[in-house]
Amino acid sequence: MQFREFLAILGRRWLTIAASTLIVLAAAAAATLSIPPTYTATARVFFSAESPETEDGADGGTYVITSSDLTTYVEVVSSPVVRDPLRTDLGLTEGFGLAASIPGGSPMLDITATAGDAATAAEIANAAGPTLAEVAGDFSPLLANAGQSVTATALSPARIPGSPSSPDIERNLLLGALTGLMLGVGLALARQGLDTKVRSESDIKALSDRPILGVVPFSRASRQDPLVMETDPHGPHAEALRRLRTNLLFVDVTTRKHSFVVTSAVPGEGKTTTAVNLALAMADAGSRVLLVDADLRNPSVASTMGLEGSVGLTTILLGRATADDVVQRWKGTSLQVLPAGQIPPNPSELLGSEAMATLFRELSAKADFVIVDSPPVVPVIDAVLLTRLTGGALLVVGANRTRKRHVSSALEALETVGAPVSGFSLNMVQGGSRDGYYGYHRYGSRPTEGRTVTTDEKGEPTTTPPLHPSASGDDRTGRDATPDLHRGGETQNRQSADAKHAVEEMAASRRRGRGRS
Structure with missing residues (x-):
């Protein structure tokens, strides 16, 4: 580290x-x-031995206490022989501490007393020396035989401490x-x-050496209006998607296939929202872009963009329509959308079929870039099959949501079959990311978020709700959706009839348009 x-x-x-x-x-x-506070006071005492007067009244003399005797006194001072007389003489009712030490080999003792009261501690330290001197002769045989007595002289009396020692x-x-x-x-x-979740770019770098192509900030508004490239084109979310677009174009220089799969490790990481807005960003640059919803288990591109979704990719693969019949242009732009169509019982087989490979080659030849929204990698094999048809996979990772083991499993699944991973898009990044400065360059007037600005008969500005509905999808709500892989016979027949009717209407509309032209 x-x-x-x-x-x-x-x-x-x-x-x-x-x-x-x-x-x-x-x-x-x-x-x-x-x-409880404890106060400490220390007194330095000099001990000497005095001989009794001689018969003729002469002074017997004063002698220095030997070091061996002083060592004995150090042990005696803390014994009941000294403590009990002190307690009686001073009238002490609570406990106290008493110890002694020899300072630097001198014939003196430093007597230290501890008590709960400052004055009591000083009083004990000063009284301990004379009390020890009274009993010192009992612990020195030489002094006792010579009839000598021990005298204690205070060299440095203990003073009342001003603050507790403990x-x-x-x-x-x-x-x-x-x-x-x-x-x-x-x-x-x-x-x-x-921590088992991906929190930042460093967590992704620890799992793979593939580049991080985009860091998309978290936006609560995108949950209600996922098409941020239209509702808030100058916001930090849109700027992050433009950066992702630019980096992906650099990756395309090395692959030259002009197509990418947008997928994720598990549901709920924002792959569909990323795919839709990435396609819008590429179309804004003037490229002919085809957005393909290849998530045949839980399609949500059509509902996200407010398009007809009953016909699409599966309709073409079943031979019931051509691409020209079901591909829908987005609001007169250079973006075209191919919805998923009805949900088949065998999505993996359809996506891995030769018909899918042939169709993808035809679609790629008619567009500058093809963006494919696929199911997550870990639950199913669909994304791996699609990646082999394209120039690489853009793996969307939800910050503070995706677990590291899921990302590792997705990378392992792709690398096992040689499917290239072009890079990562770290989504839902909270404030403080490297894109946090985007709020600085909101040049010009800020568009009304999620609304279309119009004027009434008097020329006054009004606002209307956005044209695209906010349908619930697993990638925008963050809820894990369970793919519906099998449909009953009655439901499938009804879907086929609806799909056939929708194809006929769309084909008739195109013929009327060509007739008028």
């Missing part, structure tokens, strides 16, 4: 890190405040913050390692 990737993970998981730090810091603060609030809070921070970073890395 590179340092930049590490920082990116921390940026994406900053809420986890912040929450962990605050929780541990709050716990450390609560624990610190619940601990708990150390600043230290505890600092340790709590550092512990919470490290725990948060650990949790962030663990969540990243256990």
Whole structure:
């Protein structure tokens, strides 16, 4: 993992890190405040041995206590021999601590007392030296045999401490913050390692070396009006689709087949919306574009664009119509649409047939670019069959929606049969993506989103709803749709009759148009 990737993970998981730090810091603060304060006072005492006066009244002399005796006193000072007299003399009712140390090998002791009250701690430290001196002779045989007594002289009396020695609030809070921070970073890395969904471009790059051709931002408006190239042509969504179009054209330079399959790993990633808007973007550039709905299990191109969908690809493959009869032009543009037609019981067999290969060659010869909307790769084999007919597959991946294992399975399925993957389109990217600056260049007036601007008899502007209905499709709602693979005999006969009637009407309309011309 590179340092930049590490920082990116921390940026994406900053809420986890912040929450962990605050929780541990709050716990450390609560624990610190619940601990009773303890005060510490230290007195430095010099111990000496004094001999009794001689018979003639002369001074017996003063001697320095040996280091071995001082070492013994260090142990004695914390024993009940010293503590009990101190408790009685000072009238102490609560516990206290008492310890001693020899500073640098000198004949002195540093006596340290701890208590819940500052004045009590100083009083204990000052009284401990004389109390220890009274019993010190009992633990020194040489002094006892010589009849010598021990005297304690305070060199540095204990002073009343101004602040408690425990708990150390600043230290505890600092340790709590550092512990919470490290725990948060650990949790962030663990969540990243256990995260099974594609969140960003780096997740895709870790799965494949194929390029990311487009990053399409999330737009709530596209759920109601999926044709963003018409309803909001200057918005960030439309600009991202133009960038996808441009990058796909560069890929086409290497394939020279001028056709691509738009698919996804699983349903609900926005492949149909991407295919429709990508075709509109290519048509805006002046190319003759044919959009083919080859999702024969759950077709939604016709409903998305508000076109007649009862006749189309399956009608041609069954020999009941020609391409000229069922291909529909989109609002006088250079975009033509071939809907899926009625749903067959054997979609994979139809798409893998020789008739489909022949038809695709004929369609490709009449258009500059062919965009094919296909079923997802993981559930069914249809997309793999279609990719072999085209120049490559554009794999649409839904950010924060698609699981990494599904993308890996889709790539494996395509690579197994040698189907080329042209690149990826990362859809539904939340704010903060690399396309976040698009809002800057909304030049001119902004079109009314999702509505057509007209004028009334007085010349006043009015708005009317968009011409295309918002039909429910799996790629726009994000719901997993279960493909209906088999139809009953009665339903299929009715569909065939409807399809035949629709073909006759469309053919008659075309003949009338040619007669008028």
